[in-house]
Amino acid sequence: MRRRAVTGALYATPAAILVALFFVVPLLLVAWMSLHRWPLLGSPKLNLPANYSAIADNALLGSAAWFTVRYTVIITVLLFVVAFGLALLVQNRRRGVGFFRTAFFLPVAVGFASASLLFLGLLSEEVGPLPFSGDGPALGSVVLLVLWRFAGFNMLILLTGLQAIPVDVYEAARIDGATRLQMFLRITVPLMRPTIALVLTMMVTGSLLAFDQFWILTRGGPDNSTTSLVMVIYREAFVRLDLGSAAGISVVLLVLLAVLSSLQFAFLRRRSA
Amino acid sequence: MSRWSYYVTGTALAILFLFPLLWSGWASVRTDSGFGAENYARLFTSSNGIRPVHVFNSVVVSALTVGGTLVVATFAGYAFGRFRFPGRDVLFLLTLAILMVPYATILIALYVLLGWLGLEDSLVGLSLVLIVFQLPFSVFMMRNSFEAVPIELEESARVDGCTSFGTLVRIMLPAVRPGLVTVGLFAFLTSWSEFFAPLILLNSTGKFTAILAVVNMRTASHGSIDYAALEAGVVFMAVPCLVLFAFLQRSYVRGFTSGALKG
């Protein structure tokens, strides 16, 4: 048995080395930076807790946090509804289902940067086919992009969850006279809880860290109405050139995300156990 | 759902989802005088357009990333799915936690690190970083794929005298093939089209990947965007991925079924 443990550890070693070197070490470096005033060149000076206390005075950060939370709720709800709807639509084998699945999934094959550039043209006044103007609904265009790009991916994950539910469970319910809605709420949803939780966790985390879509499509405007948390981190690091402050905000965000995710997992485990 | 409403809804949604792709294809060949390849010509010949070396670099980075991700994620997935060893759960959670880090923050730290390793401004260094960012999805996928393989299959191999490595290569790999295809496919997609990491980690024009040139098209002349050439760039970047995804559809759907099932 000991030998088997050693073998297992050996197989995990490449991943462990990469994670340690390219994730844990940079993370520690970020934490270390957050304790300092960290000039681009020259030697850092300890300035604890200035980088953290400044967070409270950062008005932009407050509005960005509020926006990011709203954005996360909007995206999570819409994306989940759309993806689940698509999954239900294509769950059964019937004619044309392969084509539909491919059509919904194909946007996933466009890289996110390329997809953002695509929408930059698609939604532009100059060449786009849609009646949008430069001052059009900035948040709306981002939501559209994210729905288009990610609905298919989430559909596929939800689809695998749907298909794992044994058919005879539904049969038994039908014999008992359950309606379609009852079956959905009493059978489908509870049995899919792990899959749903996985999809929701990914949506929430992804939205809280959203950056690329705003960076390319809206630049955070108009009037800072689409400035996300990570955009503020970017501004601290690369516009204000204050790496210590950027690191401080990152650490706080990271801790919040870790707490959120572990709560989600704890909740899940209890419910599904 | 009735047959009729199934087809109407499905078709309407399919048109909506395909529309942006079709539009970008159309916009990329539309010219002042009708249709033609002029936008593509501009994409490849303008002073800051895509050069053959950029495409070559993208191919190298993609190959390294796909290969590296497959090897590391397969070993790790096998370890997590079939072995018990100290630190297993911590390492697994740590791997998933990579998803929780704001990319913009640790890029500088990663850049510093690559410098220490003598890998700054190198395609290998960039690929290593991309592999790490592929790990959460890939390791999760491979662990579940390995868990889904019936334990009897592995045990019969061991009875036949196979080493654990022999079992992995000869018995397990064929069984987790859909998972491997899925992991490889997504590694390719990310490495081929990732923009921010190469921007920060590469310094010389000769090392640039193709996406950097495409984004350069966006901002080449301050005050106007060459949308047509930009869409040509988008199409150029998207086509290899679209072709692969269309061809390998059966595999990755099965990959998801066996891999992503368990939370």
Added chain:
Amino acid sequence: MKAMLAAVVLVLATAACGAEKQGSADDGTTLTLWTRAATESVSKAYADAYNAGHRNKIEVTAYPNEEYPAKLASAAGVKSLPDLFAADVVFAPQYAAQGLWADISEQFSALPVKDSVAPSHVRAGTWEGRNYALPHTIDLSVMLYNKDLYTKAGLDPEKPPRTLQEFAEHARKIDKIGGDVHGTYFGGNCGGCVEFTLWPSVWAAGGDVLDADGRSARIDSPEMAQVFALYRDLYDEGVASPGSKGEQGPTWLGALQGGKVGIAPGPSVWLDAIEAKGVKTGLAPIPGITGGESTFVGGDAVGIGATSGKAQQAWDFLAWTTSEEAQVEVIAQRKGVPFRTDLAANRYSSADPRLVTANGLVAKGKTPYARNFNATFNDPQGPWLTAVRGALFGNPTSALMAGNDAINQSLRKE
């Protein structure tokens, strides 16, 4: 001839600081030069001309405009800056203060032409009395107007406005043509565009926007309020194209190239790009409300990367860019504005009176100076854009008052 030249060089070199040291400045070294995509063509033209006559070789690498500052910052963070890098001149004080460029005070003060190098650019590259950067390209804000639309509206295309009020009248007249023609256009969702085009009107009226060391702002001045009120009216009346409100900068030129805009302030370097689309364009200085003229001297500054080990060779290139050969045969030849004030009139500009107008503005204009300029004024998340949007599309008085406090805070932030 060559031998004589060599002899002269040798004598000069010996006189300066020893033949060996000077001789090694052009010794076949390869130098990397980073620039943003918008400046790439100019940087490459410099490099080609320099490479043709020198043993050193300049290699230009261009990065996307928006991501360029991030690229520079991360390269500095790991001490791998290029040998030379150019940057938007308004960012120069910040880069100088952060020590991203090497100190070139000694070399610069020994430069025979130093007094005619665009003074506002030189000032921008100065931090605590030391020089860190030279001008690389010059881009001036000017009034650009559509001559055909002027004629169509019954205006004289040879008589551009001499006051900002006249500018508004002209715009209104042209707007009456109707259809999809609009009187004017501006970048109403782009802090950099607004400061570039509106501040000259404030300066022309004798007002000021920033103090000399860039630590306090005066955007709540009556001069500033008047200028904003004028543009605000043009927008409210529909004289300014509705697209102005959302314009973030990337499609600004495209709007003028369409030939449907009467008169608009914009970068002088666009003259060629607009005419290339068949729009006959006039150029005039940006006036103040009741007269006077000024310009925002923009463009890029260039310096030696602080972590470069080839400072001497890099200076050889920088010194060469100040030569008449570079400023006339490279810059003026491609219709650019030479950064040497004594070369404003040259054999290329004399062919086009509009270029003489532009070149003559360099000495009159200003380049605002502040260490936190980018974070305060150019960054879309900075306080200036909030104030601009308020002044143009919201509550004008409170926007400029409140904006001034926020801007001062941002300017003084360490």
